[in-house]
Amino acid sequence: MRSIYFDYNATTRLDSRVQGEMEPFLSEIHGNPSSVHHIGRRARASLDEARDRVAVVWKCKPSEVVFTSGGTESNNLAIFGTARLLKGKKNHLITSQIEHHAVLHAFEYLEKKEGFHVTYLPVSPEGMVDPVSLKSALTPATGLVSIMTANNETGAVQPVADFSKICREASVLFHTDAVQSFGKLPFDSIHQFGADLVSVCAHKFHGPKGSGALFIRSPLLPEPILVGGGHENERRAGTENLPAIWGLMVASELFVRTPVFDSARVEPLVAQLREMAQSIPGIHIRTSETHSLPNTLAMTVEKADSISLMAALDLEGICASSGSACSAGSLEPSHVMKAMGVPPEEANALIRFSLGRDNTEEEVEYVGKRLLQLIKQVQAWGK
Ligand SMILES: Cc1ncc(COP(=O)(O)O)c(C=O)c1O
Incomplete structure (x- = not known):
């Protein structure tokens, strides 16, 4: 058949060039980047290089790149991490009705279990969120807005730059789940979204599964959702998955700058x-x-x-x-x-x-x- x-x-599918570049990290470069000996330091040098090279593609500071296990974790970290940071000061959050469940279920959790008030913006019959509806949903208590760049089911591309402008003018943090746009839409820099937080995942552009990243505009420091060691500058505990991180970096260089x-x-x-x-x-x-x-x-x-x-x-x-x-x-x-x-x-x-x-x-x-x-x-x- x-x-x-x-x-x-x-x-x-994982691209063969990306796979080839990942292979040394599944064998000889096996150290823990946190180990102080020379094997660990070799891994640390590669981790630092990967962060620097992703930052070059994104045109941001290396410290603004946080490696995660994928789009779901990037979204969870952005939403839980920021909402919990703002709790008690800003208890109103805004998202849209068409988000991926990695976003929607995070907001539902914050609403049901952590006392936040959430507005779910409606969409047009074509699946578009209206910037006017975002503007009118903002209140003095709004702390975070999260609206996706491109919808995974319909492909609808949202006017994200308009949303981020509205949020900036109101001093509200803005997150976008850009998982479906990387490798599909023209990319100049991570700043094109105008967002404070941007979610990315490698397996949507011929990188490895279980590999993602979150752009966090400095000096924002969301509460971590994984605690343990001080990895990723205290923002995401856990020994770094170097083969996956290297794969995300190579795929970003090959397939994001010029969309695959x-x-x-x-x-x-x-x-x-x-x-x-x-x-x-x-x-x-x-x-x-x-x-x-x-x-x-x-x-x-x-x-x-x-x-x-x-x-x-x-x-x-x-x-x-x-x-x-x-x-x-x-x-x-x-x-x-x-x-x-x-x-x-x-x-x-x-x-x-x-x-x-x-x-x-x-x-x-x-x-x-x-x-x-x-x-x-x-x-x-x-x-
Ligand atoms: C828009 C969007 N956000 C988030 C995710 C979740 O990404 P991951 O599979 O890396 O957890 C997906 C994957 O389907 C997606 O399409």
Whole structure:
């Protein structure tokens, strides 16, 4: 059976050059960067070099780069760490209804268990957060705003620079989950987001899994969420995962400065898929043609359900997603679709195709052609 991978927003394959550069750190360079002997000092030198080189890509100070275990931890550290720092002084927090669960569940936790008041901003039918709604949600008690740069399910790209400006003018901290934008959107510097905190994860741009970073604008010092040793300048305890950190650095140099998702190549493929999908009765495209990632196409299907759709596609060798990978296999309708006003039965019939560097026109044609038949089949299963 052939295999077609249209799920690059879930993860990407580790690039062979990145893998090659990581290998010495899985063998000879095995020291603990905190050890004072020469083997430890060798590892420390590489850790320092990795931080310096990521800072060069980001155009920030090396001390503003904190290495983490991925996007989830970066988001958790940004949100818990900042909210707890502000507790008692600023107890109101703002986020949006379409965030990844690594953000949403952190806010829900702070609301339910730690006495914070949280506003969840609504979105338009195209999945966009309106800067005006952010402005009017701010109160003198607001301490932190967190709004993602690009949505993982629809690809909607938010006006993050507008949000950060509003927050700066109100002296409110701003965090953005930029996990889906690295490697997909043009990158000049970490300051382009205008944010105080920016979450990054390597496996979305052909780096290793379990490797992330958080930009923390100095002199901000969030409360740590992992305590123990004084690693990462007291911001994240735990012996550093040097192979993963080195992999994140190499992937950042190779695939962020010049996005590895080459829009000139991937956009026409997505446009072709959009055209083919649009012609199928019962399909509603949920990705805007203007404000979205170049590689993403989300659609809902009438009289179907996500699990059957994923199963039918997989039987044909086509890997897609029903939204965020973390809720794949769950019967819960997509919270992103619900926030966009999609009726509940259709919010639970989402297909997200996300393309990448190895996809071809021939694959798009194959998927586009098979789609009509597969949807008919799923609709018949439901009868
Ligand atoms: C927008 C967004 N934020 C956070 C994450 C979580 O990242 P990780 O898998 O590295 O924990 C993901 C991954 O799907 C994501 O798409």
